[in-house]
Amino acid sequence: MTAPSAPGAFCAIDFGTSNSAIAVPAAGGAMRLVAVEDGQPTMPTAVFYQVEGRAAHEAPLRLYGRAALAAYIEGHEGRLMRSMKSVLGSPLADQRTEVGAGHAVPYLDVVGGYLQHLKELAEREAGAPLTRAVLGRPVYFVDDDPARDAQAQAALEAAARAVGFAEVSFQYEPIAAALDYESRLDTEQLVLVADIGGGTSDFSLVRVGPRRRVHLDRRDDILANHGVHVAGTDFDRQVELATILPTCGYRGLGPPRPDGPPREVPSRVYFDLATWHLVNTVYSVPRVLELRRMRSFYGDPRQHARLMKVVEQHLGHALLGQAEDAKIAVAEGGTTEIDLRRLEAGLAARLDEAGAVHALDPELDRIVAAARETLRAAGVAADEVDVLYLTGGSTGFAPLVRRIADAVPRATPIAGDRHASVAQGLGVHAQRLHARARG
Structure with a gap:
């Protein structure tokens, strides 16, 4: 990753398929999650374009998160957009979509508008413009297609730059979850991070511990990562x-x-x-x-x-x-x-x-196969893993957790914050990245 150089405050964004969060620096150099909606640190990744009550020449009113879902459920006239992250890397990313009353917007503007909303909420709390961002990304936006996967990251970066981030860097979401877990450790461990969210199931096998977390470059500690575009x-x-x-x-x-x-x-x-x-x-x-x-x-x-x-x-x-x-x-x-x-x-x-x-059996099998492939790629036996660290909303489905745990029988399952571990870990990475740059 490139060392940051642009002036201005920084943040970390978990732009998720189902829910999103943003972290900003707090007093003392730590990071804190912004209360993005109703006092909550996470917000549904949803946008509602409301055309009801708008004049023909007026652009639709945009609502976000729980407010977007409520407007749709209440039956207001307009268009609900969810799972925008799934559009990245697909042919839809370059297209426009109707949002009602004859209005159409590019799909990437939907993504950008949501990022802009998160940015404005965070800037209000930080009291300063945010010009640098660390964004999370799945191991694979698109399975088995490196070109489209690269296009997906490039599209997300372009959307972030379009709303005012002069400098954008990325960190894998399961690595971010490992950093969140590591911040509380006092021993060295070999951890299989299972990040099962709304759009992807990602696994990373990572060495973590107090002696390792002082290093910004953790490439040697990441033994393998793998993922599939199957999840919530x-x-x-x-x-x-x-x-x-x-x-x-x-x-x-x-x-x-x-x-x-x-x-x-x-x-x-x-x-x-x-x-x-x-x-x-x-x-x-x-x-x-x-x-x-x-x-x-x-x-x-x-x-x-x-x-x-x-x-x-x-x-x-x-x-x-x-x-x-x-x-x-x-x-x-x-x-x-x-x-x-x-x-x-x-x-x-x-x-x-x-x-x-019964309905989910093929999907569950593909997810567990991705966990086993991560171990195979690392050359690590299943019984060598110390901890199975679980994050992402879909880890609330107990049968899935049991199947993954069976793949690493000696590992201790530990549940992180299903909705905020990745955002917190991205904050840890952002703080270290930009502290290093200042030094």
């Missing part, structure tokens, strides 16, 4: 496909045919409805007209009627939110009922831990 938003997708969308025809059958068994109804619309950053593509006029014409494809007309209610009333994000809530409700082994009265009076779906594990 993929869990939401699979839960919705398994529980909610079958009521709207997913994997449903068409009418009887004289020349063979009924055909399964086309599935593309369901995969788009179950993917946070693709939901709005289903609401375009040509797509809605196409779906209306497909009524004869459905053997059960009620399924088609529910699907049309979803797309015509723009309920896609709300249903995905219910899938996310159901996933969280069963994370520790519970059972939940998903109320689908918005689709039809008395309609509901049920999810328990066994059903969630």
